[in-house]
Amino acid sequence: MIELPRDLPVVERTAVRLVVRDRAGLILLFHTRDPEHPRLGTWWELPGGGMDPGETYAETALRELREETGFLVGAAQLGPPSWRRRASFIHRRLRHVQDEVVMTVRLDAAVPDVDGADRLDYEVEDYFGFRWWPVAEIVSSRERFYPGRLPELLTPFLAGEEIDEPFELWS
Template sequence: MTTLPKDLPIVERDVVRLVVRDSEDRILLFHTRELSAPELGVWWELPGGGIDEGETYLDAAVRELHEETGIIVPPEQVGSPTWRRTAAFRHRDSRHLQHEVVCEVRLEGPGPDVDEAGRFEYEKEDYFDFRWWPIAEVVASKEAFYPRNVPGLLTRFLAGEEIDEPFELWS
């Protein structure tokens, strides 16, 4: 693994990220920014968050999806964590070192609007928009994403391939 910069305190945690796919083959992405680092610009990010002590990735996936989007799904709609990665980035005056698993969540209908009522205040500030993206548009996009390799790995992930992504120093 790349040596982490010693610029900020490090917060290490396990995280689940979600590729939420609707019946129209679109995935949900949040338009995001880091207010403490405006030089990073804006990017599109997969929903997800920390796995709390005592939680499984499945518990965290269902909870995070509900908190961040208002979407409620049973655990059976959450796929296996077939994409694994470790990444580091700056966020709110700390450096997050995250051990992430990525799971697919299949919705039975078209993607709904996002209900942000369950979000933390910092999430309401950071996530300023959302979009249901057609998969082909994500794959072809030149916009910035977190994880950075979403366009390059999405098709393989959705095809069920096991992915162990190298360490990513995102910011």
Template sequence: MGGAADAAVPAGTVILKSRVLVTDAEGAALLFFTRADAPANPTRWLTPGGHLEPGETHAEAAVRELFEETGLVVSEAELGDPVWAHDFVGEPAEGIRRSYHEEWYRLRTERFEPVDTNWTDDERVDVEQWRWFAPSELAATTDAVEPAGLAALVARLA
């Protein structure tokens, strides 16, 4: 769910999401270069993650989204407690603004190659590429990164 579905959510409703900061032994973060919901917004680098399904906890959504977007199978216990929470207002469709709350988890793992076997049709259109960013590369990139403070978060958690 995203874009049009988020735009259809009544104003004043907080949309819940979970994200996973996946890092390797050197602190490099796995990010996806993904088209934004509103065409006027830039394609940007972001972590695996997405919306909570009805009845899901943040941890359950993080485990599910990580599997769907990377093929990586982990347990809620492996993710542990959230390392950060992020509240923001986004634009799921041009001219429509909605409130979001994200719970962020961190997973340290060996570097791996994500698989797209479980991607949705939208992800197959929206995800342009993925890569591992060393903290210094993330801090130096001129590409759009979401959220804006992601480089500082990666450095703090490295």
């Protein structure tokens, strides 16, 4: 196990991340930054967030998708939580340690516009753009991503492989 930096108070949580695919198979990623930690630069990340008490993975996925994108979908459009990971990163004034699952969401529309009206205040500050990416561009990109191994693990994940990713100390 990697030792965590003792830089900030630690909060542990369970989270769901989403590989959101449009009708053509393009994948939605948010262009993100942490205004309190400019040294981290910018990166592209999967939508998602922490589970509320009593929620299932599917309920968290549908809520987070609605809050961050405005997309309303049904549980039948979700894939199984077949990518499991544990990660740590700094965000604002906390070090997050989270157990995450990654699920797919298949949309009926092609490149729908994102509506961030229901985002939390910090998400409005952190997310400064979005892009619909072809899978091949993610796989070959030199950009920074969260999860960090997204370019490497996306193709096997989309092919239906079960992924148990080792711990990632992302920041």
